[in-house]
Amino acid sequence: MAMLPLQRLHQVALVLLLASAAHADDAVGIDVTGTKKGLYPIAVPTAPDGDAAVDRELAQVASFDMSVAGVFKVVDPQSFLADLKTEGLNIEPQKWKDVGAYGVMKYQVTASSIEFRLYEVSKDTTPVLTKTYARKDATRLIAHKWCNEVVKYYTNEPGFFGSKIAFTVKGKGSSQIYAMDFDGAGAYAVSHNESTNILPSFSPSGGQIAYTSFMRDNPDLYVGPAGGGRPKKISGQRGMNTGAAWSPDGSKLALTLSKDGNPEIYVINASDGSIVTRVTNDKSIDTSPAWSPDGSQIAFVSDRNGGPQIFVVSANGGAARQISFNGSYNTTPTWSPAKGKHIIAYTTRDGGTYDIVTLDLDTKAMTRITQNEGQNEEPAFSPNGRAIAFARAGQGVFIAPSSGVGKAVKVWSGSATGVDWGPAPAQ
Amino acid sequence: MRDGEMHVTALLGTAALAAALMVPMVVLSSAKTVDANPIDKMQMIEASLAMKAEKVKQPQKETHAPPPPVKDEGVSHDADKKPPEKKPDEPKEKPPKQDDKTPDLSKFKHPTDDDTPSGPQKTPIGQFDGSEFGNAPVSKGDPYLQKLVADMRYSPPEIAKGNGVPVGCIHLQPDGKIVDTKFQTKTDDDLQTAAEAALRDLVKARTENPVEVPTHLLSLTTQWLCFHFNVSIK
Numbered sequence: 001m002a003m004l005p006l007q008r009l010h011q012v013a014l015v016l017l018l019a020s021a022a023h024a025d026d027a028v029g030i031d032v033t034g035t036k037k038g039l040y041p042i043a044v045p046t047a048p049d050g051d052a053a054v055d056r057e058l059a060q061v062a063s064f065d066m067s068v069a070g071v072f073k074v075v076d077p078q079s080f081l082a083d084l085k086t087e088g089l090n091i092e093p094q095k096w097k098d099v100g101a102y103g104v105m106k107y108q109v110t111a112s113s114i115e116f117r118l119y120e121v122s123k124d125t126t127p128v129l130t131k132t133y134a135r136k137d138a139t140r141l142i143a144h145k146w147c148n149e150v151v152k153y154y155t156n157e158p159g160f161f162g163s164k165i166a167f168t169v170k171g172k173g174s175s176q177i178y179a180m181d182f183d184g185a186g187a188y189a190v191s192h193n194e195s196t197n198i199l200p201s202f203s204p205s206g207g208q209i210a211y212t213s214f215m216r217d218n219p220d221l222y223v224g225p226a227g228g229g230r231p232k233k234i235s236g237q238r239g240m241n242t243g244a245a246w247s248p249d250g251s252k253l254a255l256t257l258s259k260d261g262n263p264e265i266y267v268i269n270a271s272d273g274s275i276v277t278r279v280t281n282d283k284s285i286d287t288s289p290a291w292s293p294d295g296s297q298i299a300f301v302s303d304r305n306g307g308p309q310i311f312v313v314s315a316n317g318g319a320a321r322q323i324s325f326n327g328s329y330n331t332t333p334t335w336s337p338a339k340g341k342h343i344i345a346y347t348t349r350d351g352g353t354y355d356i357v358t359l360d361l362d363t364k365a366m367t368r369i370t371q372n373e374g375q376n377e378e379p380a381f382s383p384n385g386r387a388i389a390f391a392r393a394g395q396g397v398f399i400a401p402s403s404g405v406g407k408a409v410k411v412w413s414g415s416a417t418g419v420d421w422g423p424a425p426a427q
Numbered sequence: 428m429r430d431g432e433m434h435v436t437a438l439l440g441t442a443a444l445a446a447a448l449m450v451p452m453v454v455l456s457s458a459k460t461v462d463a464n465p466i467d468k469m470q471m472i473e474a475s476l477a478m479k480a481e482k483v484k485q486p487q488k489e490t491h492a493p494p495p496p497v498k499d500e501g502v503s504h505d506a507d508k509k510p511p512e513k514k515p516d517e518p519k520e521k522p523p524k525q526d527d528k529t530p531d532l533s534k535f536k537h538p539t540d541d542d543t544p545s546g547p548q549k550t551p552i553g554q555f556d557g558s559e560f561g562n563a564p565v566s567k568g569d570p571y572l573q574k575l576v577a578d579m580r581y582s583p584p585e586i587a588k589g590n591g592v593p594v595g596c597i598h599l600q601p602d603g604k605i606v607d608t609k610f611q612t613k614t615d616d617d618l619q620t621a622a623e624a625a626l627r628d629l630v631k632a633r634t635e636n637p638v639e640v641p642t643h644l645l646s647l648t649t650q651w652l653c654f655h656f657n658v659s660i661k
Contacts (some may be wrong), residue, residue: 028647029594032576033657034621040584071586102584102620120588122620154586 039073039405040154042066043101046077048084050109054139058107058114061143064183065161066105068409069151070386070401075101093121105150111135116146118153129153140185144425151384160382162425164226165389165411166190166200166209167397168418177211179226182382182389182399182421184411190228201253202226202422203246203270210234210244210253210270221255221273226422235273239263243288247295247315252276254289254298254315265289265300267315279317290333291315292342299323299333299344310346312361323361324348332378336402338385345369345379345388345402356390358402367404378417383424391416571641578632579625581656589616595626596653601645603637605630611653622656 044066046059066072082095089108096104096119104119106127118129131149133142141162148159166179169189177200180187191197195215202209203226210223213231221241224231235241239258246253250270257266257275265279265286280286284304291298298315301308310324310333324330329349336343342361347354356369356379370376375393381402382388388402389411397416400408591614598607608626613619640648 028650029653029655030572030576031655031657032579032581032625033659034581034583035659036583036585036587038582038584040586040617071584097620097623100624102587102617120617120620122589122615122617124615154588 040071040102041075041100042072042103042105042150043075043077043080043096043099044105045080045082045084047107047109049088054109055107057139058109058143061140061183062105062107062147065144065147065159066150068183068387068399068401069147069159069161070382070403070406071151071155073406075099089115089117090125091119091121093119093124096121103150103154105146107146109135114139114142114146116149118150148425155384155386157384157386158424160384160387160421160424163383164202164206164422165380165397166202166226166420166422167391167412167416168198168200170415170417177209178416179209179422180412182411184397187412188228190224190226191231192228199243199418201244201246201420204248204250204423206423206425210246212242212244221253223270233273234270235268245289245291245298246270247291248293249295254279254291256287256289263287265298265313267298277315277317279313279315280320281317282320286311288332290335290344292335293337293339299335301331301333310344310359324359326357326366334379334381336381336385337383338381341385343385343402345381347377347379347390354393356388356400358388358404367402369400369402369404370408373408378419380419380421382421389419389421391419569644571638571644574638575629575652576654579629579654581621581625583618583621583658587617587621587658589614589618591616591618593619593622593656594653595622595656596651597626597629599640599648599652600637601640601648603633603639605633609651611651618656618658622654625656626654 044059044063047055049055063074067074079099080095081098082092087106089106091104091106101121104121106117106119108115113132113134115132116130117127119125120128129149131146133145135142137145144159144161147161151157151159151161160182163182164179165182166177168175169178174194175196175198176192177190177197178187179190179200190200190209191211191213193213193215195213197211197213197215200209200211203223207226208223209226210221211231212219213222214220215222216233216236218236218238219240219242220233221235221244222231223234234253235244235255235257237257237259239261240256240263242256244253244255247267247270252267253270254265254267256263258264262283263285264281266275267277267279268275279289279298280300280302282302282304284302286300286302286304288301289298290300292312292315296315297312299310299312300320302311302320303309304311304320305322307328308331309322310330311320311322313320323344324346327348327350331347333344333346336345336358343358344361345356345358348357349355353372354375354377355371356376358367358369359365360367369379369388370390370392373392374395376390376398377393379388379390382399386402387399389397389399390408392398392408392410394415396410396414397412397419398408398410400406592612593610593614594612595608595610597605600606608630610619610623
């Protein structure tokens, strides 16, 4: 039968019933069943009054935040029908329904504070969330805080607005560790030496960054303040001390050491670098460790079965199991922090291009995050798992929804590698 | 001349003849060594003449069986053979008789088969509501109604809030246009918004491209057609 649009729309059931006691008299009832999916349309109008520059900045920052949150789509301001001046902090619900908005974010700026309101158009003119912030922080930080509240209202998860991203910037003759706000604002150098500094990793608290530096010729592991400052050498074993990843409790670091000649995964104490466990013991090359959110497992890359593939092993060591089987080249795994899910993102080579994919370890479902958009590598999940940051060769740092729906957004331009996403900001 | 003079003359003559023969040879042979082999200086062009070769057939397998030897009909090749004795005519087989009686298939019936209605039918066949598709009050999955649902494109966002089941109704005209809508049950949540958007999409689609209501569903044009908007649980 040619009724396939029904399936396309995921409307799975259609049962016709006669009008009954449960239904209206003189009416025929049809059950329509839809599946919850897709993005939530939300409107972020610019307040018409007050300080125009502040109003504009608030709307811009909030629109960007909501657009990269992974669950919203921002309604095009060009389509607005509402008279914003008349509405003020309130809304005329029908005007917003008519443009397809489900939610409306409003705000009003005064000399001392900013008041925010969130409306669901189905709930008429009563706001479902209100918040007022004193204007002691930068406007954009206040906007981030408000957007985190909105995300929490809808998803019960903390938002990642205001979090930081660390990455390596390739320069002439040296590479430096940089950090910036997740949206690309306020980038600054974390390392300050004329050597090669690579593979940054935020501590769970966000206060420190571990990275490998050649400043003493050997690739040693250093830990320094995330805001920059003098780093401390944590691991200076002979050979490689690279690819450090913090354990979820921040007490340990997993990294690659080649002190015995062959690169293997080790767990060391974050405080003094003493070896806790040798996790792998194989004649192949084992690198790029990544902790599972509960700290019980470590994903890593090994070429023990031929080309580089992703493996998972207990954090205490033991037998490793291969989890990536697509293609012959899969590297740089990172574990999603999303609660109740077991998802790993990694770089895969598809033909001649490098792309980011995610793999659900429970369902084995793979989701492609990038496609036909340059060479993409080294993914890092946002603190709530809703977005993925990655480096695109020669172009910069990008953010994309981890659902695979929606396009990646560039947040930093330049030659970047080794991306890591810091923890959610304290509210 | 004396013998001695004759010998001397012969010797000189031989010497002169030998010299006359040898000098050009020596001169010519020395000239050869000065000039390199002229063939070396030549540009070599390989040439060959293409000639159509005669087709050589690979050995072929026999694909046909040799024809059977033809025997002359009616001629016995055995002088002692007697002709077979003639058998009496056998009765021809009669075609099987068609059984006019309906076979008793009740023995094949499964006890759980329920193809006969038990008791009086509550909904007579041929009623207003599309019963030509079956006995149900309105046929499940009627194509016209399926298309109505498809045109609504009901799909709440992933994070839509709400647990209610909004019920939205339309008033269909026989020409397929929707002249009125109403919400019988409002849930005041995101699912309500999704349902309203779905009805809006349906009205738009059927205003721009009305699809005539089929005869068997015309009764739907005299009453509200209501949609119960559910959300499937994954």
